[in-house]
Amino acid sequence: MGKKYRIIFNRDICIGDLSCTQASKNWVVADDGRPNPQKIIVDESELAAEMEALRVCPVEGCIKIEEIKEGEE
16 A cells, blocks of 8 residues: 555645646635645655645645654544
């Protein structure tokens, strides 16, 4: 079984730049015009796109990604 990762999104500090929605198909625009991840648990095949969403986000700390240790999920 491959590794899993948790997306931690701090919506309170999000400025609605929407760069994440361009970087990853997992990110969508919510009714209020700000982004939301559709899934907060992703696998290794989705990790590159999520890391790109994190990288292009202009607000430091708004998006974080952590590996889920076995048994934590």
